[in-house]
Amino acid sequence: MKAVICPQYGPPEVLQLQEVAKPIPKGRQILVKIVATTVNSGDARVRSLRVKGFMKVIMRLVLGISKPRQPILGTTFSGIVEAVGDKVSKFKVGDNVFGMRGFKLGTHAEYIAVDQHSHVLKMPKNATYEEAAAIVFGGHTAIYFLEKAKIAEKPTKKIxxxxxTGSVGTAAIQIAKHYQADITAVCSSRGQKLVGELGVTNIILYDKEDFTNRAEKFDVIFDAVGAFNRKKCATLLNENGIYKSVNEYASDTIQQLELLKELFEKGAFKATIDKTFQMAEIIEAHRYVDEGRKKGNVVLKISD
Structure with missing residues (x-):
């Protein structure tokens, strides 16, 4: 099968399209023919190891000291179950599925074998493969940090x-709406239209003003790009306000995936897709993500 290999940490040009062995599902594993995946900021950070401070040490320990231990990158997937192990009971051949691999990676390939009890579900009935792949990374991350901020428990929910406008930011808007939060969004002028389309009316344009100088106070501040820190935003927090950033470690759970599926099927969450690249265009896809100007998600099409 074809797979995108990352033989060393570095720029997009280190990535190679190679032929590797097709996995064989065993026991509780299902073999998924991947139709779509994504290239997101997490993939770019893994490829480049462009992280700050102690997180770089942690990532080397988790991913590999001198090069990625798992050379096939990619965290999200959607596709079709092609074969199942002899102990599989949750899925059958032909099921449309989607899921999240986290630091296990491996989705930038034509096939992947995953345990039936891992973070994989049948796709939302109303989703395309591209949409199913696109909601996973940002959705998981947004749910994790907003739950850590205890937004559901707060008597006031000013966030x-x-x-x-990124993958995590567009998801965070929709998850915050699910929790009935009062949302203020920070974006550039070119992202204002997208944020408005997601239902946000309180928009601060960072290319027009320094939002950290505002007198307004918030119960939760979520930095969905990791460009700031708590100290810079301290004056914007209420007395018991909570600051969360994607620079912190985020874990994923099957419950997060279940919530995303439920919200998508109800029409309360939609996929925001900026561009779609073919598998052979993986270097171009990473370059585009590295620019830091994508709106929502970049989809990588693996098969038809």
């Missing part, structure tokens, strides 16, 4: 989302 500031910094970097509201």
């Amino acid at each position: 500031l989302i910094i970097g509201a």
Whole structure:
């Protein structure tokens, strides 16, 4: 099968399209023929190891000291179950599925074998393969950090989302709406239309003003791009306000995936797709993500 290989940490040009062995599902594993995946900021960070401070040490320990231990990158997938192991009971051949691999990676390939009890579900009935792949990374990340901020428990839910037009930011807007939060979004002038289409009316344009100088106070500040820190935003927080950033470690759960599926099927969450690249265009896809100007998600089409 074809797979995108990352033989060393570095720029997009280190990535190679190679032929590798097709996995064989065993026991509780299902073999998924991947139709779509994504290239997101997490993939770019893994490829480049462009992270700050102690997180770089942690990532080397988790991913590999001198090069990625798992050379096939990619965290999200959608596709079709092609074969199942002899102990599989949750899925059958022909099921449309989607899921999240986290630091296990491996989705930038034509096939992947995953345990039936891992973070994989049948796709939302109303989703395309591209949409199913696109909602996973940003959705998981947004749910994790907003739950850590205890937004559901707060008597008032005034939230500031910094970097509201990326994969995580567009998801955070929709998850915050699910929790009935009062949302203020920070984005550039070119992202204002997208944020407005997601239902946000309180928009701060960072290329027009320094939002950190505002007198307004928030219960939760979520930095969806990792460009700031708590100290810079401290004056914007209420007395018991909580600051969260994607620079912190985020874990994923099957419950997060279940919530995303439920919201998508109800029409309360939609996929925001900026561009779609073919598998052979993986270097171009990473270059585009590295520019830091994508709106929502970049989809990587693996098969038809």
